Amino acid sequence: xxxxxxxxxxxxxxxxxxxxxxxxxxxxxxxxxxxxxxxxxxxxxxxxxxxxxxxxxxxxxxxxxxxxxxxxxxxxxxxxxxxxxxxxxxxxxxxxxxxxxxxxxxxxxxxxxxxxxxxxxxxxxxxxxxxxxxxxxxxxxxxxxxxxxxxxxxxxxxxxxxxxxxxxxxxxxxxxxxxxxxxxxxxxxxxxxxxxxxxxxxxxxxxxxxxxxxxxxxxxxxxxxxxxxxxxxxxxxxxxxxxxxxxxxxxxxxxxxxxxxxxxxxxxxxxxxxxxxxxxxxxxxxxxxxxxxxxxxxxxxxxxxxxxxxxxxxxxxxxxxxxxxxxxxxxxxxxxxxxxxxxxxxxx
Amino acid sequence: xxxxxxxxxxxxxxxxxxxxxxxxxxxxxxxxxxxxxxxxxxxxxxxxxxxxxxxxxxxxxxxxxxxxxxxxxxxxxxxxxxxxxxxxxxxxxxxxxxxxxxxxxxxxxxxxxxxxxxxxxxxxxxxxxxxxxxxxxxxxxxxxxxxxxxxxxxxxxxxxxxxxxxxxxxxxxxxxxxxxxxxxxxxxxxxxxxxxxxxxxxxxxxxxxxxxxxxxxxxxxxxxxxxxxxxxxxxxxxxxxxxxxxxxxxxxxxxxxxxxxxxxxxxxxxxxxxxxxxxxxxxxxxxxxxxxxxxxxxxxxxxxxxxxxxxxxxxxxxxxxxxxxxxxxxxxxxxxxxxxxxxxxxxxxxxxxxxxxxxxxxxxxxxxxxxxxxxxxxxxxxxxxxxxxxxxxxxxxxxxxxxxxxxxxxxxxxxxxxxxxxxxxxxxxxxxxxxxxxxxxxxxxxxxxxxxxxxxxxxxxxxxxxxxxxxxxxxxxxxxxxxxxxxxxxxxxxxxxxxxxxxxxxxxxxxxxxxxxxxxxxxxxxxxxxxxxxxxxxxxxxxxxxxxxxxxxxxxxxxxxxxxxxxxxxxxxxxxxxxxx
Numbered sequence: 001x002x003x004x005x006x007x008x009x010x011x012x013x014x015x016x017x018x019x020x021x022x023x024x025x026x027x028x029x030x031x032x033x034x035x036x037x038x039x040x041x042x043x044x045x046x047x048x049x050x051x052x053x054x055x056x057x058x059x060x061x062x063x064x065x066x067x068x069x070x071x072x073x074x075x076x077x078x079x080x081x082x083x084x085x086x087x088x089x090x091x092x093x094x095x096x097x098x099x100x101x102x103x104x105x106x107x108x109x110x111x112x113x114x115x116x117x118x119x120x121x122x123x124x125x126x127x128x129x130x131x132x133x134x135x136x137x138x139x140x141x142x143x144x145x146x147x148x149x150x151x152x153x154x155x156x157x158x159x160x161x162x163x164x165x166x167x168x169x170x171x172x173x174x175x176x177x178x179x180x181x182x183x184x185x186x187x188x189x190x191x192x193x194x195x196x197x198x199x200x201x202x203x204x205x206x207x208x209x210x211x212x213x214x215x216x217x218x219x220x221x222x223x224x225x226x227x228x229x230x231x232x233x234x235x236x237x238x239x240x241x242x243x244x245x246x247x248x249x250x251x252x253x254x255x256x257x258x259x260x261x262x263x264x265x266x267x268x269x270x271x272x273x274x275x276x277x278x279x280x281x282x283x284x285x286x287x288x289x290x291x292x293x294x295x296x297x298x299x300x301x302x303x304x305x306x307x308x309x310x311x312x313x314x315x316x317x318x319x320x321x322x323x324x325x326x327x328x329x330x331x332x333x334x335x336x337x338x339x340x341x342x343x344x345x346x347x348x
Numbered sequence: 349x350x351x352x353x354x355x356x357x358x359x360x361x362x363x364x365x366x367x368x369x370x371x372x373x374x375x376x377x378x379x380x381x382x383x384x385x386x387x388x389x390x391x392x393x394x395x396x397x398x399x400x401x402x403x404x405x406x407x408x409x410x411x412x413x414x415x416x417x418x419x420x421x422x423x424x425x426x427x428x429x430x431x432x433x434x435x436x437x438x439x440x441x442x443x444x445x446x447x448x449x450x451x452x453x454x455x456x457x458x459x460x461x462x463x464x465x466x467x468x469x470x471x472x473x474x475x476x477x478x479x480x481x482x483x484x485x486x487x488x489x490x491x492x493x494x495x496x497x498x499x500x501x502x503x504x505x506x507x508x509x510x511x512x513x514x515x516x517x518x519x520x521x522x523x524x525x526x527x528x529x530x531x532x533x534x535x536x537x538x539x540x541x542x543x544x545x546x547x548x549x550x551x552x553x554x555x556x557x558x559x560x561x562x563x564x565x566x567x568x569x570x571x572x573x574x575x576x577x578x579x580x581x582x583x584x585x586x587x588x589x590x591x592x593x594x595x596x597x598x599x600x601x602x603x604x605x606x607x608x609x610x611x612x613x614x615x616x617x618x619x620x621x622x623x624x625x626x627x628x629x630x631x632x633x634x635x636x637x638x639x640x641x642x643x644x645x646x647x648x649x650x651x652x653x654x655x656x657x658x659x660x661x662x663x664x665x666x667x668x669x670x671x672x673x674x675x676x677x678x679x680x681x682x683x684x685x686x687x688x689x690x691x692x693x694x695x696x697x698x699x700x701x702x703x704x705x706x707x708x709x710x711x712x713x714x715x716x717x718x719x720x721x722x723x724x725x726x727x728x729x730x731x732x733x734x735x736x737x738x739x740x741x742x743x744x745x746x747x748x749x750x751x752x753x754x755x756x757x758x759x760x761x762x763x764x765x766x767x768x769x770x771x772x773x774x775x776x777x778x779x780x781x782x783x784x785x786x787x788x789x790x791x792x793x794x795x796x797x798x799x800x801x802x803x804x805x806x807x808x809x810x811x812x813x814x815x816x817x818x819x820x821x822x823x824x825x826x827x828x829x830x831x832x833x834x835x836x837x838x839x840x841x842x843x844x845x846x847x848x849x850x851x852x853x854x855x856x857x858x859x860x861x862x863x864x865x866x867x868x869x870x871x872x873x874x875x876x877x878x879x880x881x882x883x884x885x886x887x888x889x890x891x892x893x894x895x896x897x898x899x900x901x902x903x904x905x906x907x908x909x910x911x912x913x914x915x916x917x918x919x920x921x922x923x924x925x926x927x928x929x
Binding site for chain 2: 047049053054055058061062072073074075076077078079081082085086088089090092093094095097098156176177182184185212213214215216217218220221224225228229230231232335336339343344346347348
């Protein structure tokens, strides 16, 4: 007994030492000084590669331009896996174009960091509030987060009859009724597929594939197909588009499945060879301010990890939801397997 | 003296005349060499790198592993089979529909023939991926407008549908809609040129109408019909946008979307290159087969020039024919543009087009909030202008040299200019990406890589256009010029060029429209600074923003129509028939 306790406390000590070590290793934060703003203004432009929904991205861009007039933001929106593909193509051709990159496949940052594509840069808010959600060496931090829940169209399905869990989706009742995103295009879906296959087994996905699921690309699309009434249930897709659609009066609602809901962290980083290095840093700092984070919540329906933000009324707070844990380091090794299995079961 | 003898004599005379001034140097040889080199580079370089990466493994050692996988891996064989099936069906359907319509428009006295031609032009300038998106709006099984109407009309419950566009049949249907104008133009133009005297002769000899069609008109139009069927087949086989939009939701790949997916992380360009080989082989074999079939028979239409085309009187059937044309046009033109217009202007797509459902939100978003719009529009127009101008110039020189058989190696030039038709856009994109991301000249990321791609892809169309224009110019006129001492280039400038106006403008418009429609190579080659509208539309489709797509798509269409209209009416260029092509 005593032995056990000793072992346990040793483990606890080791874990806390690990986290403490990670946190204390975070490099010095860089404040936003008038000099930085001036240098950014001279560069005049920042090119933002992101996978966030294009309307949310443009709102963030507009807020930045309002705060720092004279610096233009060029939004390059595509699914995370395509963002990654383009960064890779540009790296091969030695093209310097991206300033700040945001992808919903957190595994990308591990690869990019390894390839030397990222610049270490720690905004003040990250140093103060993101210790557990930032790279210990300061290369990236979780800019936004979302979940990949189940969704349904309230016009066609009554709340009581809606599926409650992932297992419910396998009922013959929902055959031909579902839409989902594709892990080959969307980082959110890739992460969700990883978490689901880890927690529920590939067996579940193999059965889901027999349900004649409509396949779309981006995780932003299933909620939109749901609102259109193209399919009454979404098997995966992002939570934030469901929120924004629901709050604009569309007949959609969210279900947090009983097995747990996949959690997707979406970091942001400054590129090592950013063509506008100062504007890139200013923009990265701007992304983590409480105001921008609140904008993501209010206008974007996203989850923020910034403690100075308020949960939006009418949405289930993050702490009340049973989550499936993300694990970017494991995704890096599993990505081939996930895509191969997916192609085998779903045909695309 | 035979024509050959005359031209030979003319050449001798002209070269001995100029020998005193320029030595024995013929500038046309230089132009020939340069254009051959350019063409060889355009087509050869990407294909060379494709072959290299298909035949090597990741370490660069020679290997057949990619081909082994290609012919054993079911996830690669299934898409290949689907692509061949789809292309065969598209070819049959579009030819069977286009041929009668072309005959009605070209040979009958149906009312509003010019209107029908103009409307078919509208479907020609519609990018296939835009058509596919419009058909999603129309015929998605549950939210599609046609299915909504169908359910309302028959009082059916939700999720019962009439058509499902997300299926192989749906893909075949949409593909056929946009292959139609290509087949139509080929057949209608051929029918325009068939003189009525032979049909008259047959009729006078007592042949009934159907027999005249079967024994005279059809055989004379056969080369064009075959060419049309072939073009439809090849286009469908190599199309990327339509299957990318319709096949993925249905859960299958075509060979082009499969090749594209091989560039997802971790990219496998070697396998992608190997997978594009069957497309190349199929194309080359078919083109050979076509020339073999046609080459065995004489299709010279005697007295073609100047002979009157007599229109067949349809009587009361005139209006039935008109109704038929309008009905067919519903599918590539009326319904899709109605759908796009509705998506562009409404808040909720499925709701009726009433005042409280109308919105300018999508238009405002596209023009004032969405940051890529302006750059993409500017790029698209710039690339289209530059590509059309450079491409037409190159095609002009090449078709001149290939047509005037006096130059050694003329058939090689003709082959090189036609070869890109055998290279699907996505394959060319892959090859160019591999070729131009390495030294000595890294072009990837610049506008030039896009322009090279566009010029290469559109070269066969422009070349064919100008080649047939040259065929129409009598050799004798040029030879007269050369006898009088003008060099090849001078003859080209003073005699041939003015006679070619129509052909040149048509070729220019072909390339211009081609650029506005091109997605498959652009999607491989664009970077943020060189983004074009088709790519922006494709990106927006990925996230399901139908309203914004519709606004951009309609803008693309209006710009294309306006510019082709202006190009055809520029003072000094003359009015051409391009408006109907």
